[in-house]
Amino acid sequence: MDVMKNFAAGGVGGICTVFIGQPFDTVKVRLQTMPRPLPGQPPIFTGALDCVKQTIAKEGFFALYRGMAAPIVGVAPIFAIFFGGCAVGKRIQGKAPGEELKFTENFIAGGIAGVFTTVVMTPGERIKCILQVQGASMGKEGAVQYKGPIDVVKKLYKEGGIRSIYRGTAATLLRDIPASGAYLSVYELLKKKFGGSEGTLSPGATLAAGGFAGIANWAVCIPADVMKSRLQTAPEGAYPNGIRSVFVEIMRDEGPRGFFKGFVPVMLRAFPANAACFMGLELTLSFFKYLGI
Numbered sequence: 001m002d003v004m005k006n007f008a009a010g011g012v013g014g015i016c017t018v019f020i021g022q023p024f025d026t027v028k029v030r031l032q033t034m035p036r037p038l039p040g041q042p043p044i045f046t047g048a049l050d051c052v053k054q055t056i057a058k059e060g061f062f063a064l065y066r067g068m069a070a071p072i073v074g075v076a077p078i079f080a081i082f083f084g085g086c087a088v089g090k091r092i093q094g095k096a097p098g099e100e101l102k103f104t105e106n107f108i109a110g111g112i113a114g115v116f117t118t119v120v121m122t123p124g125e126r127i128k129c130i131l132q133v134q135g136a137s138m139g140k141e142g143a144v145q146y147k148g149p150i151d152v153v154k155k156l157y158k159e160g161g162i163r164s165i166y167r168g169t170a171a172t173l174l175r176d177i178p179a180s181g182a183y184l185s186v187y188e189l190l191k192k193k194f195g196g197s198e199g200t201l202s203p204g205a206t207l208a209a210g211g212f213a214g215i216a217n218w219a220v221c222i223p224a225d226v227m228k229s230r231l232q233t234a235p236e237g238a239y240p241n242g243i244r245s246v247f248v249e250i251m252r253d254e255g256p257r258g259f260f261k262g263f264v265p266v267m268l269r270a271f272p273a274n275a276a277c278f279m280g281l282e283l284t285l286s287f288f289k290y291l292g293i
């Protein structure tokens with residue numbers, strides 16, 4: 001019953017994250033994957049705001065919500081797997097359910113959960129990123145190759161089988177192990193600091209703890225996220241050595257700054273999206289309690 005409740009509450013939290021965070025995420029992916037300008041030519045987007053303005057002007061407001069179906073469908077299992085994985089991570093470290101963990105122990109538990117979520121996260125991110133960038137460098141018409149998530153899956157499968165659908169697995173692990181560690185440990189730390197145990201945090205404290213957990217999540221993983229987005233949206237064969245080829249290309253063409261593309265929209269999204277997530281999660285758990293489930 002407890003697993004079911006957390007699964008459902010995690011799903012609601014995840015859906016809240018996607019609704020609040022998707023426009024920021026689209027801008028992030030478009031900035032991360034725009035082609036480098038030719039010498040003497042301006043970049044396609046000069047920054048996050050310019051990307052928002054151009055996207056709305058050329059493709060309409062809902063282009064910012066493009067690719068949302070895949071994360072919505074993927075988010076409930078991701079959060080279920082994430083919280084289940086955290087429990088496994090705690091048990092691996094010899095902790096009983098409900099036992100208090102140190103910051104580092106929570107970090108390790110979150111990191112272990114990050115390994116589990118990769119199974120669902122990698123194809124979900126691949127589909128989402130492909131849909132988010134289509135149309136970014138051209139106009140409204142002509143650039144749309146994929147009709148939706150199912151169409152992406154079909155075409156990727158035809159092109160390169162399961163391997164193609166799972167392209168970016170190493171980059172996703174590199175991103176999500178430290179990110180998930182930071183996410184869980186910072187949320188638990190702030191929960192303790194704000195004086196709340198399960199279900200007793202005030203709405204303000206829940207929003208703050210969730211928001212800062214989101215900031216911590218992204219603060220540690222932006223470079224891996226940039227490499228993942230590049231790899232997952234590139235044409236077949238563009239990076240023969242996977243993430244290593246992406247790393248070499250970014251260092252050669254853009255230097256270390258290239259690993260921080262999309263930083264602004266990521267950070268702008270991180271706080272509200274994850275505050276909404278934990279609020280949705282805690283409200284749903286409270287609702288179950290009210291119903292006596």
Ligand SMILES: CC(=O)O[C@H](CC(=O)[O-])C[N+](C)(C)C
Pocket residue numbers: 017078079082117176179180183214217270273274
């Ligand atoms: C990378 C990612 O999706 O992080 C999640 C938070 C967010 O901003 O979406 C956290 N987690 C991977 C632990 C579910």
